[in-house]
Amino acid sequence: MNGQTSGEHDLLGRHDVLDLGSLLSEAELAQRDKIREFTERRIKPQIARWFEDAYFPLELVPELGALGVLGMHLDGYGCAGASAVEYGLTAMEIEAGDSGIRTFVSVQGSLAMTAIHRWGSEAQKQRYLPLMARGELIGCFALTEPEAGSDPSAMRTTAVRTADGWRLNGAKRWIGLASVADVAVVWASVPDEGVRGFLVPTSSSGFTAEPITGKLSMRASIQCDVRFDDVELPAEAILPLAQGLRGPFSCLNEARYGIMWGSMGAARDAFEAALGYAAERRPFGSALASYQLTQAKLVDMMLELQKGQLLALHTGRLKDAGTLRPEQISVGKLNNVREALEICHQARSILGGNGITLDYSPLRHANNLESVRTYEGTDEVHTLILGQYLTGHSAFHPS
Known part of the structure; x- marks a missing residue:
């Protein structure tokens, strides 16, 4: 015995000593193999150069959309409706290439798309989710702040009601994809209401996103400092079902x-x-x-x-x-x-x-x-x- 499994059900390369891959269904194995092939072909041959050059490969975004991995755990609106295990296997195979590429899939699907799918209006879901699932529109998720990385309850970004909608002010830090995103899911404190979520087009006047440079980690990825200076939003920009840190x-x-x-x-x-x-x-x-x-x-x-x-x-x-x-x-x-x-x-x-x-x-x-x-x-x-x-x-x- 050399500790190697001979079959196609391996989870740990050729050295799945416990044969954990035998616990996967045929559909799960097929999903794993599809993403593993993509990673071997499209990520691993280029990742050293992307990492050294601090380059995020935007050209992969529509390919990941075509693979069906963006928001794949969500149902409807062009999303795959995959199981949690299938999504997990996808994350594992992509991160075998690089954490930065898996982080894109996570920011797009687990954060931005999930926020819209779970807390948005029907009109918001119809407008954004199909485009995001195809990789034709990129989202970001703006929660972390410069002075409150681990304590969102100390949030300083504010949104106040105006005659026509909302006015957003504040700053966020370490926001993945913000400089290339089309829409930002922004969490802000609203007087007398607590934390609320807003969909903010990144083309809005007063929205700025500056990539953070000099990183020693996640170099094939984008993280930004973001500012909101009197960003005016329509009334329907709010995620109607989200209130509080939940x-x-x-x-x-x-x-x-x-x-x-x-x-x-x-x-x-x-x-x-x-x-x-x-x-x-x-x-x-x-x-x-x-x-x-x-x-x-x-x-x-x-x-x-x-x-x-x-x-x-x-x-x-x-x-x-x-x-x-x-x-x-x-x-x-x-x-x-x-x-x-x-x-x-x-x-x-x-x-x-x-x-x-x-x-x-x-x-x-x-x-x-x-x-x-x-x-x-x-x-x-x-x-x-x-x-x-x-x-x-x-x-x-x-x-």
């Missing part, structure tokens, strides 16, 4: 679910890079893979990959059954990103000095995962969510 948090949970799968894709790619390198490299006259310390690292990586994939799959089954709870999403996001980052670091150590170049993927994945670890809830935030679940005491605002 609106944006419901979207964040969709994104967090995708992250627990996606991070395992980055980790799997790093593991496979290290495994292949260890088989070919021959220090001191023997294959690097033959040394005990190397094997220990590879085994530890495989164990955490398999556990993380099993956690994601179980969570996906709960989501498809309609029983998934927020704290269970926190388990997956906290564990899988943390372990994926460690896997990438271990993989880089096997590659030695060669591992710090873009010829190999582990350090690029690790750099990206530093951002993935931070957005949609830091480790600390998810730890406190779970701490509150276990103890009944909230430590977010201790007395």
Whole structure:
């Protein structure tokens, strides 16, 4: 026995020791294979150059639309209506290429499209969702602020009623896709009403989006500083069904679910890079893979990959059954990103000095995962969510 599965049902490349792929349906396997082929053909051959050049490949957007992955978990309005597990497998296979590309799919579908689908009017859904599903219109999701990254309850962006609609003022930071988006889902504080959501065309006077430069992570992606200076909006710009933080948090949970799968894709790619390198490299006259310390690292990586994939799959089954709870999403996001980052670091150590170049993927994945670890809830935030679940005491605002 060499620990390899021979069949097409593998989840962890050729080294799915637990044969987790056998837990997938034929439809799920077909979806996985379709996205894996796309990633191998369209993302991996170019990603090192895109990362080095800090270039987000807008040319992929209509292709991703044609693949049916934009808002794929949503029903109707041109969306695929796929299962949670199919969406998770899609996130995993795309992030095996790069976290930045998977982040686009998440911002477009799990955040912007979900906000419109769940909280918008019928007219808003009809206007935006079919175009967004096809990749003909790009959305962004503006929640995080410069002074309140992990605390949206301290939101300073405001929307006030006017004779004709709304006037929006404020600032947001780390807003993915804002400089290339056509519409922004903006969360703002409304006097006497709390947090409300608005659909803001990015062509609006007073809307500005400036890409953040000098990034060491997520370089094949776009994040922006955004300002709203007396942006005038019509009355129908508001998302009528969203009031309070429940609106944006419901979207964040969709994104967090995708992250627990996606991070395992980055980790799997790093593991496979290290495994292949260890088989070919021959220090001191023997294959690097033959040394005990190397094997220990590879085994530890495989164990955490398999556990993380099993956690994601179980969570996906709960989501498809309609029983998934927020704290269970926190388990997956906290564990899988943390372990994926460690896997990438271990993989880089096997590659030695060669591992710090873009010829190999582990350090690029690790750099990206530093951002993935931070957005949609830091480790600390998810730890406190779970701490509150276990103890009944909230430590977010201790007395």
